[in-house]
Amino acid sequence: MTERTNASSGTTSTLPPWRPLLKGAREREGRQPAARWLQLATTGLDGTPRVRTLVFRGWHGGDRLELYTDTRSAKFEELMQQPQVELCWLLPKAKQQYRFRAKWLREEQNNNAERWQNLSPQGRALWGWPPPGLPLERDADFPEQLDDSVALPENFLVVQLQINRVERLHLTHHPHQRTLWCREDDWCEQKLNP
Ligand SMILES: Cc1cc2nc3c(=O)[nH]c(=O)nc-3n(C[C@H](O)[C@H](O)[C@H](O)COP(=O)(O)O)c2cc1C
Secondary structure, three states, X not given: OEEXXXXXXXXXXXXXXXXXXXXXXXXXXXXXXXXXXXXXXXEOOOOOEEEEEEEOOEEEOOOEXXXXXXXXXXXXXXXXXXXXXXXXEEEXXXXXXXXXXXXXXXXXXXXXXXXXXHOOHHHXXXXXXXXXXXXXXXXXXXXXXXXXXXXXXXOEEEEEEEEEXXXXXXXXXXXXXXXXXXXXXXXXEEEEOO
C-alpha cells in the first residue's frame, strides 16, 4: 500500500494499491467531464436491477467514494432497503474499466452544508426542481440556478460508499489484464483471467 502524508494535519494515511492506478487512468482522460461519470447499480424495491449515471464527487480517506443525490429519487429508497451496490467506471482513453462493490454508509453525513456551498449555482439547481421521476406538471418551476444564499435543502444527500472489492480490466495489452483487490485481504492484488 502507498503511504501518504497529509501536509496540513501531519497524519499518515494509507492508499489502497488500486487508487494510484485509477488516478493514472483518470489523468489519461484529461479534462473530459465524462471522466467523472460512473454507473451506480442498486437493487430495485421489487428485487430487480436498477442502474444510472452519477458524477464522482471525491474520496473520503483511501477507500470511500462520494456521490451526491436527491433523497426524493428512487435510488434513495433502494439504498435504504439494500445498501450494497455496484459501481462501474469506464475510462475509455485508458481502456480501463473499474468495478467496485461497495456499501452505503448511511450514518456518514459530514460537512453537507460545506459541500452544498461548494457546488456551482447551476449544479445546485437540480435540488430545487420538482421531485425526480414524478409526472411532469405543466406549470412546474425548474430554476436554472440556486445562488449562495439558498440554505442546504433537506433533499441534498452525500452518499458515502465504503468500497470492499475492486476489479480492474485493462484492455491495452495482449492478453487483457484483469486484477482483483479485496478490502478483507488488505487489498492484496490477485490476477484473474480476463
Ligand atoms: C452525465 C450524468 C450525470 C448525472 N449525475 C448525477 C448525480 O451526480 N447525482 C444524481 O443523483 N443523478 C445524476 N444524474 C441523473 C441520474 O442518472 C438519474 O437519472 C437520476 O438520479 C434519477 O435516478 P433514479 O430514479 O434511479 O433514482 C446524472 C445523469 C447524467 C446523464
